[in-house]
Amino acid sequence: MAVIETRPVARDWTASRDVLGAKIALICGDHLVSYLRDDFAHIPNPGQWDLPGGESEPGETALDCALRETHEEFGIRVPAASVVHADRFHKYQPQRIAGVFFVARIPPALVEAIVFGEEGQRWEMMGVPRFIAHPNAVPEL
DSSP states (O other): OOOOOOOOOOHHHHTOOSSSEEEEEEEETTEEEEEEOOOOTTSSSTTOEEOSEEEOOTTOOHHHHHHHHHHHHHSOOOOGGGEEEEEEEEEOSSSOEEEEEEEEEOOHHHHHTOOOOSSSSEEEEEEHHHHHHOTTBOTTO
């Protein structure tokens, strides 16, 4: 079983409205929810493995963005109380933007409830070390 080190949630990042997006690693045991992005030239990171997330809507907090995107992309509602880590990250393609990276622990029942949406080619519960080392994962993660 992989060990996931976490720090307490930094409340300032959770409530941040000065970022353009958010990503969230949904951890169940020693695996995480990942998906293979569509392979369209007009989108960032086409055909790469990614985590739930996206751009913030006007007035939305970073955490609200991550939870909304998770629901839109995977059909599940992750409780905010499941978040065990938050920190800032920067995405550099196609331009540099600031975002917040969250980690949440979810139960197997939530994984079983996933209904994959219309974005992406497929989803997979991927081992954390495999995702981190994957040569075709989104580089900022």
